[in-house]
Amino acid sequence: MGRLNNMVIVVTGGASGIGRATVIKCAQEGARVAICDVQDNPGKEVEEDLNKVGLTAKYYHMDVTDEEEIERAFRHIVSDLGLIQGLVNAAGIADPKFDTKPIHEGRLDVWERVIRVNLFGVLLCSKHALPYMIKAGKGSIVNISSLAALTALPGVGYTASKGAVLSVTRLCAMDYAKYNIRVNSISPGFIDTPLLQSIWRETPEHAKELLKSVPLGRLGKPEEVASLITFLLSNEASYITGVNIIIDGGYIVH
Numbered sequence: 001m002g003r004l005n006n007m008v009i010v011v012t013g014g015a016s017g018i019g020r021a022t023v024i025k026c027a028q029e030g031a032r033v034a035i036c037d038v039q040d041n042p043g044k045e046v047e048e049d050l051n052k053v054g055l056t057a058k059y060y061h062m063d064v065t066d067e068e069e070i071e072r073a074f075r076h077i078v079s080d081l082g083l084i085q086g087l088v089n090a091a092g093i094a095d096p097k098f099d100t101k102p103i104h105e106g107r108l109d110v111w112e113r114v115i116r117v118n119l120f121g122v123l124l125c126s127k128h129a130l131p132y133m134i135k136a137g138k139g140s141i142v143n144i145s146s147l148a149a150l151t152a153l154p155g156v157g158y159t160a161s162k163g164a165v166l167s168v169t170r171l172c173a174m175d176y177a178k179y180n181i182r183v184n185s186i187s188p189g190f191i192d193t194p195l196l197q198s199i200w201r202e203t204p205e206h207a208k209e210l211l212k213s214v215p216l217g218r219l220g221k222p223e224e225v226a227s228l229i230t231f232l233l234s235n236e237a238s239y240i241t242g243v244n245i246i247i248d249g250g251y252i253v254h
């Protein structure tokens, strides 16, 4: 018996990194999973790999900044898999070249692009998933913030977007508690994904310093983050809402 049996769960950014690991874990725990991303080939590969071993997952092309596309994708998901009861907002971007410049050298178009995906993506996907959760009589949303929301790491648009995800999570948790819908966020530290590697390639020396400050002495694995997300989605977390959980190998308290 899986911990997410019969749940329909949407994972944005499900084709790569933390999102991909979450899709796999949710399917293994018995959920019917919608993989939503803009990277079609890797997204379809995850679908095929899971279907081959008898698990239920389906890929949907969906840009989290495009409201019409979200509405359409969610309608298809509901008709294919059933009412949405879980949403993992994992789609996210960073711009290690331009967003990492200090504010007086920053560019509005760069900040807007990052904030559009990392913040408006969360708002839009929540907006269109919540009515289905209300109909289902229950739901759980997990937003992915970052250590960048809690400490000073480079990335002006990135840090602004991730800080806002924390505040929106709290507000959303209060607004939807009466519908039996829980909303939480997580703040991962340094997790070994294509996104982190792209950032650390730009700043190898800074990356080495950061890694030295992780008490557990290594990067996190996407699967370790997926375990936390799966827990928050499941009934085991039935009394947890409105919180942010840090998963960082001890970095923040070092």
Ligand code: NAI
Binding pocket: 012, 013, 014, 015, 016, 017, 018, 019, 036, 037, 038, 039, 062, 063, 064, 065, 089, 090, 091, 092, 093, 117, 121, 144, 145, 146, 147, 187, 188, 189, 190, 191, 192, 193, 194, 195, 196
């Ligand atoms: P990743 O780059 O491996 O995966 C992100 C996925 O989001 C990709 O498949 C990408 O195609 C998708 N995506 C990007 N823009 C999209 C859009 N407009 N619409 C739909 N999908 C889109 O990155 P990773 O590391 O797995 O990141 C997942 C989340 O975790 C992000 O929100 C990131 O900010 C956050 N995070 C990651 C950390 C890390 O160390 N890797 C640390 C803290 C937070």
